[in-house]
Amino acid sequence: MNVTTPLEKLTPKDFASDQEVRWCPGCGDYAILKAVQKVMPELNLPKENIVFVSGIGCSSRFPYYMSTYGFHTIHGRAPAFATGVKLANPDLSVWVVTGDGDGLSIGGNHLLHILRRNVDVQILLFNNEIYGLTKGQYSPTSRIGTRSPSTPSGSVDYPLSPTEFALGAGARFIARGIDTQLKLLPDLFLRAYAHRGASFVEIFQNCIVYNDNVFADFTDKTVADDHQIHVTHGKPLLFGKDGKRGLRVKPGSFDLEVVTVGENGIAEKDILVHDETSRTLAQLLAAMRPPNFPMAIGVLYCNPVAPYGDRVYQQIEEAKAKAPAPGGLNALLRTGHTWQVSD
C-alpha cells in the first residue's frame, strides 16, 4: 500500500537542538545558525534526511546545535566524511560546515577534492580570517601583517582567497555572504541546496574576540554601499548608494574597472550584466577587493554538471545490467579457471 503522508510543515524552531549554544556572545556564528535554521523548512525535506558534517574549530560545533543528524568529525576532514555519507546514501541532504583554518589549512586537500569531484553537498565555509578555538593564531586567509600570538610581528605569508581557490578546484557553484545579512543568507543557502553538485558558500563571519571588525572595510554601514556589490544573474553589475556605480571591462585589457553611470559618457548599457554561468566573470568578481573594488556578494558562479554520485551509481547500474550475477557471490567465486578434484 502506497500512502504518502504529507510532510508536516516544520518551522525554524524545529531545527534547533536542545543543546546550549556555546559560541562567544556576539559571535557571527549565531546569525549564520539562525539563517540556516530559517532555511531548513524551505527545503521541504523530512528532518531525518538532513545531515550536518563538520571538522574542528568554532564553526564546526555547528552540528550540535541543529536537531538534524550531525557528525562532528576531525580537523579538516569533514569533506571526506561527507563524501562517504553521500556515497553510502545519495538521498541524504548533506551540509558541510567548516572554517578558514579547518577547510583551507589542514583540510585544504579534501576541500579541493570534494569540489573537483562535484559531490552533491553544500559547503558553508565560515571565514573569520583567524583561528578562534586555538585562541587567535593567524589563518591561511589572514591578511599579510596580521598580528597574532604566533605572529607577534605580523604575518608574512600571503593569504588565500577561498572563492578563487574553489573556482580553481573546479567548483560549479560559488557564492558569498556576510554573517549579518540575515535576509540574504537564507536565499544563498536555498540556491546552494538547489544546485546539484558541490555548492561552495563563503560567509564572512566576524570573530568578536580575536579578529573583531576585520571585515569592517566592506561591512561597516558607512562603507557597505560603496564596498559591496550584490550580484544577481541577468542584472547589471551596479552598486553604490544611488546604484550608479558599476563594473565594466576596462577597454584594452582583461580587467574590470569601476565606472559611474552618467559620468565620462558611461551609460547603463556599458555596464556588465552578471552571467553566473561565466567562469571568467566569476574569476574576475571573486578577485575583487576593497578599497579599489567592491566585494562581490551573492551567487558568483552557478554552472552545474552531473554530480559525482550520479556517475558512480550509473557505473554500478551499468555493471549490474551487463552482468546480472545470477547465483550471486557463489557464482563469482566459481568464475575463471577452476578445477574439480574427485575422490
Next chain:
Amino acid sequence: MSTTANVKVESDRAPRQILESAVVRFAGDSGDGMQLTGGQFTLTTALAENDLATFPDFPAEIRAPTGTTYGVSAFQINFGGRRIKTAGDEPDVLVAMNPAALKVNLGDLRRGGLAILDIGSFTERNLQKAGFKTNPLTDGTLDAYRPIKVDISRLTLESVKALGLSQKEALRCKNMWALGLIYWMYGRERTATTKWLRAKFAKRTDLADANIAAMDAGHAFGETAEMPSDIGGFLIPKADIQPGLYRTVTGSEALAWGLVAGAELAGIQMTFASYPITPASTLLHALARLKSYGIVTFQAEDEIAAVCAAIGASYAGSLGVTSSSGPGMALKMEAIGLAIGVELPLVVVNSQRAGPSTGMPTKTEQSDLFQAIWGRNADSPLAVIASRSPSDCFDVAIEAVRLATKYMTPVIVLTDGYIANASEPWLIPDVNAYPKIPVAFRTDPEGFHPFLRDPKTLARPWAVPGTPGLEHRIGGIERDYQTGHISYDPANHQKMTEIRAAKIRGIARDIPLQAVEEGEAKGDLAVVGWGSTFGPITRAVSNLREKGVRVSHIHLRHIWPLPANLKELLEGFDRVLVAEMNAGQLSTLLRAEYLLPIEGLNKVSGQPFKIAEIEAAIQSRLGK
C-alpha cells in the same frame, strides 16, 4: 627435492624421476614477464592436481633499467604430491633469463640444483650491468650447481621467425620458451596456457601464435634430447587433496570476496574507500571490478580521506572498509580513533610491508602489530585479527565484518605483502553455508539515545541518518554515558574509557578458544605464530614431530583481544617461542599480558621464514 623412484614414461627419452615435491623459481628482468610465466605455471600445476604455494617477489621499480640487479623480478612455486605449506626454502630449479637474475638468485639455489640460463643474454654489457667481474658461465661460479646453458634468446627468435615479428616483439616470447621447457621438465599439459594466450592476444593473433610457437619450441627442446643426457624430466604425483571444486586465489582476491561475502551475510551495502599503496592496491583493484555486486569503491585523494570516507559511509549505514599498508595506516590512525570514540563499524585492512617509513614497499614484514593495537592517541582499543594464508583471508574478512558490526567498532585486519600477492589452491566454499551476520539498524525512537548500549555486547545502536525520530549528533568530543551529548565530566570520561575497553575485551568471549594447530596441548616447546608465518612454522613443527620432538604449533587469528584460554595454554609448555617477521612484537605483547618467559624468533629481511630456520631455532632451544 626428494626422490622416490624412477619410471620410464612413453615418448620420453630418459626415465622420469618421481619427486614428492619441487621448487622452481623463474627470475628475469622486470620486463621479462616472470610474474605471468609463474602464474601460468601455477595454473597448469593446479590443474595437474598438485598442491602448491607461490611467492611472487618483484621490485618496487616499475621498469628498472634492463639488466640491472635491482630490476630483477622473480616468481617461486613449490608444488608436490604432498600438502604444500610454503613457497619452499630453496629452489631446486632456477630459471635465470639474464646475468642479473643469476646474480640475485643463485645464492638461494639448492646446491646441486638446476640453473637454466639464457646464455644468449650473457653479453659483456649485461655481465657488467649485473656486476660480474668475470663470466659466471666459465669462472667456476656454477660449480656447485648443475647449469643448463641454453641460448634461449636465439632459439626463441628461430621459433617465431616465420611469423615476421620485429626483433623486439619476437624476443619478448622468450619467457614462453622457458615456460615450455619447464612444462616438459615436469610433464605438464600446455593446453591451458595456449588457451590463455589466445584470449590474451585475441586482437594480435600473430603475438598469440608467436608465444605459443615459442612455448612449443621450448617444450620440444626438452623432448628431443637436446638437454644433457642425465636430465630426464620429473614426475610429481597428484596430491591427496580434499575433493571438490578448486581455484587459485591470492590474498587480495580472497579478501575482496570475503568482504563482499561479509556484507552480503550482514545484508548491508559495502563502501570501500582506499588510496593506492603497495602492496595493498590489489584489494582496491579487485573490489573495483565488482560493481555488478553493488560494491561502491572510492579512490580517495589520500589515506586520511579514504578512512574518513569509509567512516562516513558506516555512519550512513553502509559497511565502511578501507585498506592500506604501514605508512598509510599511520596516516589513518586519528580517524580510526574517531571511529572508536563514536563507536561505528569499520574494517581496516593492513597489508604490512617492511618499514619504518617507506621501508621496502614490495617486501613482506609483520611489524605493524603494535601500530594496530596501540597506534593511536589515548586509550583507544579496537579489535585486531590476522590472516594466515591467501585463502584464509576469505574467512578472516567475514570475521572482521562480524566483529565490526556486532560490536560497533573498527577492526584491523593484518595481512602482509606475502599473503596479498601469493596464491594457493582454494577449495571454493559455499557462501550460503556461512552463518548470517545479524545486523539490525535501530528504528524505534522510544527511549533512544545514541550511546544506549546492548547489555551483553556493550555495543551502541547503529542509528542511521534517514531514520525518522532518531536524529542525533555524534562527534569526537567525549560523549555522556547517559545521553550521548558532549560531556567534560571527569567521572563520565573515566566510565566511558572503561566501557570502551570492556567492550573490546568482551569480544574474547565471542571468539573460539585457542586451539593447538599441531601437537599436544602440553610439551617441551610451543611455537606461537600469527599471520603468514603459518606455512613455515607448521611444516617445521611437523618435520620435527616426525623425528619425535615434543613441539607444538599454536597460531593466532585473534590478536586483540587474545583468546580467553591462551595464557593457560602457553603455561602448559616448558618453553614458548614466538616466530614473527618483526623485532619481537607479539612476544612482547604476550609477555606483558601473561608475565611468561616468552622467547622470540625474529626475522626482518623482507623475506618469509624458511622452514629450516624455524627447525634450527626449535632444535637449538631444545638443545637437540
